[in-house]
Amino acid sequence: MRLAASICALAIVAVLAVFGAVLANKSAIPEPPAALTVGTSAPPAPRATVTDVTTPAPAVERVAAPVFAQAPGAAAVIPAIVAPAAAPAALIPPAASSAASTCANPDALGVSRVVEIDTTGGPGFGFEHFKSHDFLRPGEVVLTFDDGPWPRNTPAVLAALAAQCTKAVFFPIGKHSMWHPEILKEVAAAGHTIGSHTWSHADLSKKSLQESKDEVEKGISAVRWALGAPAAPFFRFPALRHPPEVVTYLGERNVAIFSTDFDSFDFKMRKPDQVIQSVMSKLKKFGKGIALMHDFQHATADATAELLKQLKAGGYKIVLMKAKEPLNTIASYDELIIKDMKLPTVSTRPTSTVVRSISE
Numbered sequence: 001m002r003l004a005a006s007i008c009a010l011a012i013v014a015v016l017a018v019f020g021a022v023l024a025n026k027s028a029i030p031e032p033p034a035a036l037t038v039g040t041s042a043p044p045a046p047r048a049t050v051t052d053v054t055t056p057a058p059a060v061e062r063v064a065a066p067v068f069a070q071a072p073g074a075a076a077v078i079p080a081i082v083a084p085a086a087a088p089a090a091l092i093p094p095a096a097s098s099a100a101s102t103c104a105n106p107d108a109l110g111v112s113r114v115v116e117i118d119t120t121g122g123p124g125f126g127f128e129h130f131k132s133h134d135f136l137r138p139g140e141v142v143l144t145f146d147d148g149p150w151p152r153n154t155p156a157v158l159a160a161l162a163a164q165c166t167k168a169v170f171f172p173i174g175k176h177s178m179w180h181p182e183i184l185k186e187v188a189a190a191g192h193t194i195g196s197h198t199w200s201h202a203d204l205s206k207k208s209l210q211e212s213k214d215e216v217e218k219g220i221s222a223v224r225w226a227l228g229a230p231a232a233p234f235f236r237f238p239a240l241r242h243p244p245e246v247v248t249y250l251g252e253r254n255v256a257i258f259s260t261d262f263d264s265f266d267f268k269m270r271k272p273d274q275v276i277q278s279v280m281s282k283l284k285k286f287g288k289g290i291a292l293m294h295d296f297q298h299a300t301a302d303a304t305a306e307l308l309k310q311l312k313a314g315g316y317k318i319v320l321m322k323a324k325e326p327l328n329t330i331a332s333y334d335e336l337i338i339k340d341m342k343l344p345t346v347s348t349r350p351t352s353t354v355v356r357s358i359s360e
Helices: 002-028 098-102 153-163 174-179 181-189 209-227 244-252 272-286 298-313 331-340
Strands: 113-117 140-146 169-171 256-258 289-294 317-323
Touching (some): 140 153, 153 181, 153 298, 174 181, 174 209, 209 331
16 A cells, blocks of 8 residues: 555656756747748838839848748747848849840841830820920931731831831821731731721822821721731821821720821832932931831832841831730721621631642
């Protein structure tokens, strides 16, 4: 009996000793600091929204790992972790455009700046007729091409632009767009901006208001049909003749109107050298501007590659104009252009997928 009592007493003493040791060890473990409060730096201020696509991207802010991810006791020997200092601006690459990211030509002309146009109210561009928006900097050029798409000529212009990794604004004719939708799709696929240039290149100064509306809207619907997607709300009047009532109508449709800062008059030329001389001499005179050319013209198609090289050599910079919002078509005109197509068929396949050369 006494032996059993002694054994019980010893067991109780042992349990108490173990329990006391546990309590002693627990009090020795330091409390970990709260997560995400490492260091003494104040939290970073909220970043401003970046709207300039040519502004270098901000350095990536790294958040310190929470202390509880460390081994017990490590917090006492690991220094506070704070966000690294921002790299010098010269070492931060600018936001790359799609052209720059895929360009294989290290000496390409490229695109120096992309501007977004809010077309609300129908703003006008091109100092030959509109004086409100002087947004180009010295040496900046906007390349524009009218009257396409057209076989051989438009693809030649596209090839020259691609070789220099640069972009332009195209104003296609509605009928041409429906005759050659596969070419207009190539224009879009290359990242160029596409507006419209009436249905049949009619002189709207000789049309009634309703006839002018029909020309404008059918052209817009034709481009939409050819692309399979809405175009930009950019419009250029044929022959740069601007009936005031049609200008008002386009303003109500929130379509920007494009004139030019200088016209190449390439449609009067037969030799590529003449086109190049026309553009470069006028650019030298004005120092910057929206240039008007025609991808419909054979001489312009042959001149574009050399013209771009001379622009690069002259230190000029290309600006691409893009619309903030696409342009919605009017359903009645979407239906009308289909009815106007001669002998319509069920197939909408491009010619390149229907006709294939198997022997030459």
